[in-house]
Amino acid sequence: MQVRKTLLILSVALLLAACGSPEQRATEYLDKAQKLYDEGDFVKARIEAQNAAQLEPKNAKARYILALIAEEEKQYQQMFGHLMVAVDSDPSNIEARLKLGTLYFLGQSWDEASTQVDELMKLAPDDARVHLLNARVLIQKEDQAGGLAEIANALKIDPDYVDAILLQSAADAMESIDKGLASLEVAINRLPPDKTRALRELRVIMFAQAKRMSDVEVGLRSLSEDFPDEQSYQIQLAQYYTSQGRVEEADELLKKFTEVDPTDADKQLGYVQFLASQRDAERAEAALKTFIEENPDAGKLRLALGQLYEGSERPDDARKVYAELGKKQPKSPEGMAARNRVAALDIRAGKVDEGRAEIEKILTDAPDDANALLLRSGLRFADGKYDDAIADLRLVLRKEADNNRALLLLAQAYLRKDDLVLAKDTYRRLLEVAPDSPEGLQQLAALYAANKDYADAEALLRKRLEKQPDDLISSGRLVEVLMSQGETVKAEAEARRMMTLTNQSGVGDFSLGRVLATKKDYNAAADAFRKSVAVRDGDPLPLEGLIRSLLAADKKAEAINTLNQQLDAESGQNKLFAKYLLGNIYAQDGDQAKAEKNLEEVVAEKPDSVAAWAALASLDKDRNARIAVYKRGLKEVPGNTELQMLLATEYEQDKRFDDAAVVYEEILKATPAYEPAINNLAALLLDQRTDKASHNRALTLAKALAKTDNPAMLDTLGWAHYRVGQYPEAISVLERVVGKAGSFPIFRYHLGMAYFAAGNTVGAKQELTEAVAKEGDYPGRDEARTTLAKL
Numbered sequence: 001m002q003v004r005k006t007l008l009i010l011s012v013a014l015l016l017a018a019c020g021s022p023e024q025r026a027t028e029y030l031d032k033a034q035k036l037y038d039e040g041d042f043v044k045a046r047i048e049a050q051n052a053a054q055l056e057p058k059n060a061k062a063r064y065i066l067a068l069i070a071e072e073e074k075q076y077q078q079m080f081g082h083l084m085v086a087v088d089s090d091p092s093n094i095e096a097r098l099k100l101g102t103l104y105f106l107g108q109s110w111d112e113a114s115t116q117v118d119e120l121m122k123l124a125p126d127d128a129r130v131h132l133l134n135a136r137v138l139i140q141k142e143d144q145a146g147g148l149a150e151i152a153n154a155l156k157i158d159p160d161y162v163d164a165i166l167l168q169s170a171a172d173a174m175e176s177i178d179k180g181l182a183s184l185e186v187a188i189n190r191l192p193p194d195k196t197r198a199l200r201e202l203r204v205i206m207f208a209q210a211k212r213m214s215d216v217e218v219g220l221r222s223l224s225e226d227f228p229d230e231q232s233y234q235i236q237l238a239q240y241y242t243s244q245g246r247v248e249e250a251d252e253l254l255k256k257f258t259e260v261d262p263t264d265a266d267k268q269l270g271y272v273q274f275l276a277s278q279r280d281a282e283r284a285e286a287a288l289k290t291f292i293e294e295n296p297d298a299g300k301l302r303l304a305l306g307q308l309y310e311g312s313e314r315p316d317d318a319r320k321v322y323a324e325l326g327k328k329q330p331k332s333p334e335g336m337a338a339r340n341r342v343a344a345l346d347i348r349a350g351k352v353d354e355g356r357a358e359i360e361k362i363l364t365d366a367p368d369d370a371n372a373l374l375l376r377s378g379l380r381f382a383d384g385k386y387d388d389a390i391a392d393l394r395l396v397l398r399k400e401a402d403n404n405r406a407l408l409l410l411a412q413a414y415l416r417k418d419d420l421v422l423a424k425d426t427y428r429r430l431l432e433v434a435p436d437s438p439e440g441l442q443q444l445a446a447l448y449a450a451n452k453d454y455a456d457a458e459a460l461l462r463k464r465l466e467k468q469p470d471d472l473i474s475s476g477r478l479v480e481v482l483m484s485q486g487e488t489v490k491a492e493a494e495a496r497r498m499m500t501l502t503n504q505s506g507v508g509d510f511s512l513g514r515v516l517a518t519k520k521d522y523n524a525a526a527d528a529f530r531k532s533v534a535v536r537d538g539d540p541l542p543l544e545g546l547i548r549s550l551l552a553a554d555k556k557a558e559a560i561n562t563l564n565q566q567l568d569a570e571s572g573q574n575k576l577f578a579k580y581l582l583g584n585i586y587a588q589d590g591d592q593a594k595a596e597k598n599l600e601e602v603v604a605e606k607p608d609s610v611a612a613w614a615a616l617a618s619l620d621k622d623r624n625a626r627i628a629v630y631k632r633g634l635k636e637v638p639g640n641t642e643l644q645m646l647l648a649t650e651y652e653q654d655k656r657f658d659d660a661a662v663v664y665e666e667i668l669k670a671t672p673a674y675e676p677a678i679n680n681l682a683a684l685l686l687d688q689r690t691d692k693a694s695h696n697r698a699l700t701l702a703k704a705l706a707k708t709d710n711p712a713m714l715d716t717l718g719w720a721h722y723r724v725g726q727y728p729e730a731i732s733v734l735e736r737v738v739g740k741a742g743s744f745p746i747f748r749y750h751l752g753m754a755y756f757a758a759g760n761t762v763g764a765k766q767e768l769t770e771a772v773a774k775e776g777d778y779p780g781r782d783e784a785r786t787t788l789a790k791l
Contacts, residue, residue: 042069042073057085064082066078071099083099084100098133104116105136105140128153132154135147135150135167138150169187173206177206234257251274254270265298268295272291299334299338302324315345319341319346322339326338336365347375370396377409380392408430412443415447418709420447427443431444445464445477461474472501475501491518492512496512513528517549523549530546547559560585563578576606580602580615610633644667645677648667657684660680661681668681675713682698682701686723695720699726711737714740715737722753722757727757730754745772745774748768748770749772749778749780750780752770752771753780753783756791765791768787
């Protein structure tokens with residue numbers, strides 16, 4: 001027994017020794033990580049470094065290696081995070097501080113970069129790199145003298161420091177190009193050839209700035225000969241030839257470049273891109289096909305051929321190429337990209353089910369494929385499945401944090417869910433990643449404007465217009481925002497600025513017309529709208545603005561004449577709208593025959609025009625006649641929700657509540673989430689029915705309105721709670737309603753009755769007094785008076 005115990009203790013001791021301490025194991029992981037990093041195997045190096053970081057989360061060396069790997073993979077946010085931990089854990093880590101200071105500098109955070117420089121000066125005052133970083137920061141802070149002195153210090157410490165020579169030469173070139181070139185020549189002649197490449201590149205740039213084009217050619221040719229594997233030099237030389245009209249030489253150069261190694265797909269693609277840039281699609285296609293025959297396993301060539309077909313509006317040919325690649329290499333990066341394009345093309349062609357099926361197959365093979373998730377999120381968004389779309393987009397962003405499309409669609413999904421806080425936050429994230437995103441700027445500005453945050457909306461739009469002064473959408477929205485604030489002078493100034501743009505095409509005239517109409521300068525507004533109508537054939541808005549301005553200026557005859565001219569115009573794209581406007585003018589004049597003639601012609605040619613049916617119905621004072629018009633409209637366009645709502649409203653006003661309920665039920669059968677129908681049916685059941693089942697049904701319906709900001713709809717929900725005896729819930733909702741829209745007596749009546757039922761007589765008296773104080777009838781006014789009399 002004793003022997004067994006001894007052996008057991010010995011075994012445990014040996015096992016513990018084998019495991020080692022966390023520090024020892026972390027060191028072993030780090031040694032492996034460093035070795036793998038030095039060998040260029042960044043994937044395995046990351047795994048080993050992450051293992052070390054799991055054991056010691058603040059291990060400076062582990063974090064530094066992870067930062068280096070992130071730098072190689074161009075994941076700069078991750079790099080920054082790892083460097084922050086490395087410097088915090090080991091403030092004396094010079095290399096980490098240098099890289100962190102450089103990231104701050106590149107991010108234009110000059111003060112933070114200065115902080116790192118200050119610490120580095122204490123740690124490594126004789127390090128040329130520290131002085132050069134300080135020089136860059138000082139120059140950006142407009143301390144030119146200090147920056148130049150620090151460049152000199154860096155070169156004094158290390159005369160062969162290429163980055164310092166580059167910066168000194170650039171500074172010399174600010175005084176004189178010749179001086180900058182002279183500095184470069186001295187360094188290039190002095191240093192060994194393997195250290196002069198960046199200097200020679202800068203020399204070519206300076207030659208171009210000095211318009212010494214023959215020297216540009218010599219420099220590029222020299223670089224391309226000395227670095228034959230560097231494709232960029234060949235391409236730049238070809239671009240130079242092209243800019244000089246020497247297209248054949250450029251063609252020959254790049255074609256020869258592809259012949260050096262027939263298996264180098266990148267060089268082959270460079271040649272194809274050159275041909276495409278010369279608008280020679282036929283030769284580009286032929287070259288790609290030849291390269292594919294020579295290099296059949298190069299998926300990127302087949303992918304490029306598909307993209308060429310897409311760009312040439314040959315989707316069927318593109319799909320065929322993509323499908324073949326996807327079948328040949330289903331799990332390669334190019335094959336996955338091709339399969340995604342197949343799905344996208346199918347969706348675009350209206351074959352949504354086929355596209356959806358292909359996406360699911362891709363995600364079976366690669367559940368985190370960002371392109372497939374993005375496509376699926378788009379379909380789910382279109383289907384109204386916003387939670388599912390959001391889940392997909394979050395997966396995309398977990399893998400690609402800076403994906404513009406994903407951020408934009410995520411913001412839009414939050415907006416559709418009325419989650420305004422998250423929508424705004426996501427739009428802001430998008431603008432951090434892509435500051436010039438027109439959609440992000442415009443949509444966030446629209447969101448601000450909708451919430452009456454006009455100052456924020458204006459700031460965003462002006463920021464966009466600083467970058468893109470001819471962005472008509474942003475300019476038009478800025479005019480709207482300024483008008484919403486009552487800033488008509490600024491709005492007019494922006495509209496007039498828009499009018500000077502060469503691409504305005506009547507949009508600026510239209511915006512100016514709106515501003516002038518708001519200022520009640522109807523004659524000037526009409527002139528602006530008339531200019532817009534002249535160049536925006538088929539756009540109904542300028543025509544409507546023109547007619548409204550003429551009518552407001554008491555120029556009815558001119559308005560009618562203008563509309564008749566539209567009817568006589570050859571293009572006639574606004575003919576129907578002109579007839580609609582004429583019908584309305586004649587209706588206001590009491591000329592029912594002419595009004596009816598024009599409106600009947602509109603609904604005959606465009607039976608889905610709800611506005612025309614409504615105008616036609618309004619011609620008759622007899623409610624039954626109006627009902628007949630809406631019924632006729634629904635025969636022409638069965639299931640039209642807007643016409644059904646108009647019909648149901650007429651039924652309610654005629655006290656035909658059962659008929660109205662039938663129409664609302666039909667709407668909800670087709671579109672169960674349609675809030676106006678939900679609200680109206682629930683309100684009808686609450687106000688016109690007395691049985692418990694109807695009130696319970698009303699509450700079930702109204703619960704779908706709980707997230708709305710519409711006070712009338714929230715009132716329906718609160719009243720439903722009251723009707724079924726849920727008084728605390730009723731009060732909670734109705735207090736919000738009165739807080740939003742307390743001027744409506746029916747809302748005060750509902751809250752007063754809820755207070756009364758809950759025993760709050762003081763609150764009930766206050767609300768019911770307000771409910772009966774104003775003129776006007778509403779369902780329950782008599783009950784409000786009777787109940788108030790009891791208090």
